[in-house]
Amino acid sequence: MAKIIFLGTGGDKSVIGRQIRASGGIILQDNNLQFHIDPGPGSLVKAKEFGINLRANTALLVTHNHVGHCNDVNAVIDAMTLSGLDKKGVLIANETVINGHESMTPTLTNFHKNCLEKTIALKPGQKVGIEDIEIHATPAQHHDPNTIGFKIVTPRFILGYTSDTAYTKELAEAFENTDILILNMVYPGDTKTDNHLNKESVIKLLQKTKPRLAIIQHFGFDVLKADPLLESRDIQRQTGIQTIAAKDGFIITPASYDARSKQQRLNLFTKEEQSHNPPDTQS
Secondary structure: OOEEEEOOOEOOHHHHHOOOOOOOOEEEEEOOEEEEEOOOOOHHHHHHHOOOOHHHOOEEEEOOOOHHHHOOHHHHHHHHHOOOOOOOOEEEEOHHHHHOEOOEOOOOOHHHHOOOOEEEEOOOOOEEEEOOEEEEEEEOOOOOOOOEEEEEEOOOOEEEEOOOOOOOHHHHHHOOOOOEEEEEEEEOOOOOOOOOEEHHHHHHHHHHHOOOEEEEEOEOHHHHHHOHHHHHHHHHHHHOOEEEEOOOOOEEOHHHHOOOOHHHHHHHOOHHHHOOOOOOOEO
């Protein structure tokens, strides 16, 4: 049975810096596959606390080159590969995490790159297949110009993860037909922001995309002051979409939210993709 486990739900520098909420990222488990999304500070500690075996990681998925999302990339690779003694796994990330950008140094070290079987830098609109799961890079508008989000298409459900981004028309289009949408909501209300989602833009995005379930997380200090539970209730009231405010250690099983039509599934997967044979990276 598939599971989504939140190793942290902290968002801004104040929350992460004081670990008011943890920042270990998100784990997706589906059959024999395990994906670790955006491993920020404390990933190893929170994995141990919440019973996650990082040696079981199939792939790391990293959206951008900011501390709260990629700080523990090398530590997690070290843990999953025994410092390269067991060369395994894939890193799927934006260009900056792997190769850097202008004044931004890449987080991934050459040593840890060589511990992996493969590293893949994705741009919006590109996708990669791992067994019967497709990972699509979605557009994002953020300080790291190469920031991406992820749309993870499995045979049973479709999971979307916005990463850190402002609302855009392209963002809404990318997350159409998702069953579960995880949104990084750093600010409450209509707080002015050019690079993150606030509650107002979350509502707008959900009204456009209409997932079966929305999960808000990656909270800034002002959201915590406003109370994420109250914020989620207001979002649900205004959109009519079930909305949950995640907590550190929160676990959800997607099986309850995968009731899209079988025809829609068939439109997403070719016969070859349904057969456990991983397709090559595609643009």
